[in-house]
Amino acid sequence: TxxxxxxxxxxxxxxxxxxxxxxxxxxxxxxxxxxxxxxxxxxxxxxxxxxxxxxxxxxxxxxxxxxxxxxxxxxxxxxxxxxxxxxxxxxxxxxxxxxxxxxxxxxxxxxxxxxxxxxxxxxxxxxxxxxxxxxxxxxxFSEENGGPQSLLPMFKDDDDAEFAKELFRNTLIHGGEYRNYIENFIKNWEIERVAFMDIVIMMVALSEFHRFPSIPTRVTLNEYIELAKAYSTSKSGQFVNGVLNAIADNLKKEGVLTKE
Incomplete structure (x- = not known):
């Protein structure tokens, strides 16, 4: 425009x-x-x-x-x-x-x-x-197509759009549960002192752990560590990495997380 x-x-x-x-x-x-x-x-x-x-x-x-x-x-x-x-x-x-x-x-x-x-x-x-x-x-865009051109869609395809909706929906529904789980793994920190964006990022990561068995654990960890680096504080990548890895290890021990 x-x-x-x-x-x-x-x-x-x-x-x-x-x-x-x-x-x-x-x-x-x-x-x-x-x-x-x-x-x-x-x-x-x-x-x-x-x-x-x-x-x-x-x-x-x-x-x-x-x-x-x-x-x-x-x-x-x-x-x-x-x-x-x-x-x-x-x-x-x-x-x-x-x-x-x-x-x-x-x-x-x-x-x-x-x-x-x-x-x-x-x-x-x-x-x-x-x-x-x-x-x-x-x-x-191409000259040959004339007027009938397409703008780039927000999502690559319907599967991507549905993934985003389901991830968002599940994070909201189980947000309290995920937040409590995170709090149990933040050693020597009160959750109120942790950057709010770090909490949100980890909540969404836990949603992906639970709801999307086809996404490898390591892929989820890498993605959300990068999100923390981009959208939160300078130390958030390292912090989120430590907490999510600890949570993933515990979920595997409990048998809740069975994917690699």
Whole structure:
């Protein structure tokens, strides 16, 4: 959505310059490559994109000043200059510009990050993941398909979606039980002193231990240790590793955990 609205903002700026009483020759006959970017036009007319807007009306129209400033930063960038001056006037180059812009200009823009964090504190963690989703979406667009393109789905397939729902549901239902179990294995610590995110991560890991026999124990341990490193404190990986390993060993002794 931001890419489309940045394009529209620049289109309005170009048109305003063209209509000036004392417009320069360059303003009267501007380079329209950015405004007429083929990928953006496909995205704008994509049925998945339109459906998403009907269900979740996300818009940047309430941030006109930000759009103007951000558009100007893009126009002043070396990336923009190279794109506009390139002899390669192709659909592939149009896509390549936005892939590079996402990496170099959009996901690194401090004002965008601040604005997103005002809307939700979780954007600080999500922006990198979502940028990856958008990049993959651009890569799977093709000129031959015309309008019927697909946005990258949140889940790879129905099995992945069902896994996420079941994991979340089971963690909520048995949350008290898992929390008590964790508390028994935190030596010399009061559970209130442990980072809340560490507790949540370990609760979900215990849910995966119990409810998903096809997932090896070691895989679960490695995944949730990495989650702790990414989403909690600098020492959380080591802490979660120690607690989960102790719990896994005990569950195996009790015969509750029978998978490898």
């Amino acid at each position: 931001l890419m489309v609205e940045l394009t529209d903002t620049q289109a309005a700026r170009v048109e305003a310059a063209r209509m000036k009483f004392l417009a320069t020759p360059e303003e009267k006959n501007p380079n329209m490559r950015f405004v007429n970017n083929r990928f953006i036009e496909q995205l704008r007319n994509c049925d998945d994109y339109k459906d998403y807007h009907e269900k979740k009306p996300v818009t940047w129209t309430n941030e006109p000043e930000f759009l103007r400033d951000f558009s100007e930063r893009i126009v002043k960038s070396e990336l923009y200059k190279e794109y506009m001056d390139s002899s390669d006037d192709s659909y592939e180059n149009d896509c390549e510009f936005w892939k590079k812009a996402l990496r170099a200009l959009i996901c690194t823009d401090e004002e965008l990050t601040e604005l997103l964090e005002q809307k939700s504190l979780y954007w600080n963690d999500d922006l990198e993941i979502i940028t990856t989703f958008v990049l993959k979406t651009i890569k799977q």
